[in-house]
């Protein structure tokens with residue numbers, strides 16, 4: 001009797017470790033997507049620590065592991081899958097829903113509101129399809145012609161109000177930054193790119209999305225601490241929303257800051273917690 005032919009249905013990538021995305025059209029299970037994203041973050045963090053320790057051999061070995069996992073491109077593909085409707089969807093829909101009352105004031109005779117989308121993976125998300133918004137998209141690795149390859153931390157500072165933005169989106173970007181000081185610097189830098197010179201009654205706005213574990217399950221960051229950090233920079237929380245995985249927040253910049261330093265200090269002890277932290281000096 002001839003051997004039974006095996007089904008041609010491909011197995012899930014989650015059954016292989018480490019998961020690697022080879023083509024832009026590869027399909028990853030939800031679990032494999034999460035594993036790939038988590039592993040990329042862990043490798044970035046380990047690389048930063050090796051760099052800080054001056055261990056060049058370890059840096060090279062971690063770089064090789066990042067590449068073996070498919071690099072930033074595979075990470076972005078996994079993140080894009082996460083943006084699909086069935087996996088939680090496009091976070092910019094929440095941003096647009098929240099500012100809809102103000103956007104309704106907008107008329108075609110007015111200039112569009114400038115949005116800086118840091119960590120942009122798509123030119124077709126909800127904010128890009130909103131007629132009153134003009135979106136400038138940047139990412140460390142551009143996936144499409146409408147996305148500029150640029151590190152926000154290296155973007156030249158604006159020299160005029162017109163070069164600034166009414167809204168900055170940091171959706172799942174702050175948690176990508178591998179070290180706590182860099183995260184504080186990123187939040188501080190946002191202030192320099194925001195303008196209150198707006199054609200409608202929308203204050204300068206920061207849209208922040210983080211994995212909920214960053215504030216619920218970290219030894220060094222809580223929602224309260226995040227609020228204190230952003231308040232010290234002059235931000236006021238106006239909207240917040242949670243899903244089982246993500247926390248979405250809308251912050252208005254008031255212009256009234258009270259510089260304070262925030263160290264990495266134990267707020268929430270527990271051996272099962274993570275080490276996500278934001279450090280900020282007073283300057």
Ligand SMILES: C[S@@+](CC[C@H](N)C(=O)[O-])C[C@H]1O[C@@H](n2cnc3c(N)ncnc32)[C@H](O)[C@@H]1O
Pocket residue numbers: 072076079080083091118119120121138139140141150151152153170171172173176177209
């Ligand atoms: C998880 S993806 C988030 C994608 C999308 N914003 C979302 O909400 O699904 C994080 C992206 O942030 C980008 N990124 C991280 N740090 C950045 C920086 N300093 N400047 C520009 N892009 C950055 C990464 O390259 C990556 O594509």
